[in-house]
Amino acid sequence: MYYVSKVSPFFFTLALIDLLASLFYKPLDSKLAWTIAVFGFIAHTIMSAMYQIVPNSQGKALKFSYLSYLVFLFSFICSLLFYIGWTLYASYLYALTSLVFSLHILFSIRNWQPITVKFLGLGTLYFFTSSIFLVLSEMGYIPLALAIHTNTLGFMLNVVMGTQLAWIPMLYMEPLNVKHAKRLFYMNLIALPPFLFTFYAMNYQLISLVSFLPVSLVAYFLWTLYTLFSERRMPKEIPLVVRYFLLAMVFLPFGMLTGILMASKNLVSFLVNVHVDLLVYGFTSITVMGGLAHLLPRIVYGWKQSEGINASIKDFVDERLVKRVFPFVPMSVFWMALCDAMGGVFSYFSSLPYLLLWLLFFSATFLKGKIFT
DSSP states (O other): OOOOSSSSHHHHHHHHHHHHHHHHTTOOOHHHHHHIIIIIIIIIHHHHHHHHHHHHHHHOOOSSTHHHHHHHHHHHHHHHHHHHHOHHHHHHHHHHHHHHHHHHHHHTOOOOOOOHHHHHHHHHHHHHHHHHHHHHHHHSSOOOHHHHHHHIIIIIIHHHHHHHHHHHHHHOOOOEEEEEEHHHHHHHHHHHHHHHHHHHHHHHHHHHHHTTTHHHHHHHHHHHOOOOHHHHHHOOOOOOOHHHHHHHHHHHHHHHHHHHHHHHHOOOOHEEEEHHIIIIIIIHHHHHHHHHHHHHHHHHHHHHHTTTTTOOGGGGOOOOHHHHHHTTTHHHHHHHHHHHHHHGGGGTTTTTHHHHHHHHHHHHIHHHHHTOO
C-alpha cells in the first residue's frame, strides 16, 4: 500500500462499539437502535475504509491529514450523544462532521477517471445529504426513513458497489468490465433520487411502486458480478473476503423484497424489524466483515512496516477463526429475523448468537492484530 491511514483503525473500533450499542438498544428502542446502526456503525465503517481507499486511488496522501483526526473526534462525540439518546444535538454535530469529512475527501480527489472513484464521490455527496436529512427529521420536518435510506442506499450502496467492482476482479486477477460498471453508475444516478423522494411523502403504495428502480439497480449490480464468475471456472478455494461478499449478496435481494412487501401490503409494523435485520445486520454487516478481514490487517501491516517492524500480513489476522465464524453468520441473522418477527420476549434473545460471532470476529481481527499496542 502506498498510503496507510492510521486513523482508520480508530474508526473501525468506533464502528464496532456502535454495532454493540445498537444491539443493546434493539429490543428497547428500535428507532434509536436503527439510528446508531446506520449513522454510527455503517457510516463510521465506510468513513474508515474511504480514508484508506481514496488516497491510495489517487497515489498520494490526503491533504491536511490532521482533519481526519478532527472528524474522528467529532464522530466519537456524536456516538456518545446517540448512546444517551440526545439525538437532536447529535444530529447537529453529525452534519458538521459529515461536511468536514466530505470536503476533505472530495477536495483530495484529483483523478476522477476511475469508475470506483466516481462511486465513492457520489456516495460522499449522499452521506452529507443524509446528515442534513437527519437534522431535519429530528426537527420533525421530514421522516427519519428518508435520512436512513439516503445513507444506506445513497452512501453505503454506492461505496459497496464501487469498491467491490474493483476488489473482486483484482482478487481474481481479472480486468474490470468498464462498460458494465459505467452503465451501473449512470443507472444509479437515475434510479435513486426518485425512490428516495417517495420517503418524503411516506406513501407506502408509492414507495412500493417506485421500488422497481433500486431493485433494477441491485439486480444489474448482481448480474455484473455474476458475469465475472461465469466467464471463468470458479477456483476450489474462493478468497475469504469474496466468500463474505457473496454471502452478503444473498441477504440484499431478500431484504429489499421484504421492504417492498411490507410497503405494498401495509405490514410495516410486522416486517420493519425483519427488513432492518436482513439489510443492516445481514447484507451490510457481512460485507463489513469481509472488508475488515481484508483491509484491516493490511493497514496494520503497513503501519508496523513504517515503524520498522518486520512481519507478515497473516500475523495480524486469525484467518482460521474468521473461516470458522463464516458458516454460522447466516444462521445468526436468520435467527435474529425470526425472533424479531415473533416479537415479544423473543426480541430480547434475537441478537445473542449474532453478538457472539461478532466478538469472535473481533478477536480474530482487532485483538490478533494488536492494533493499539
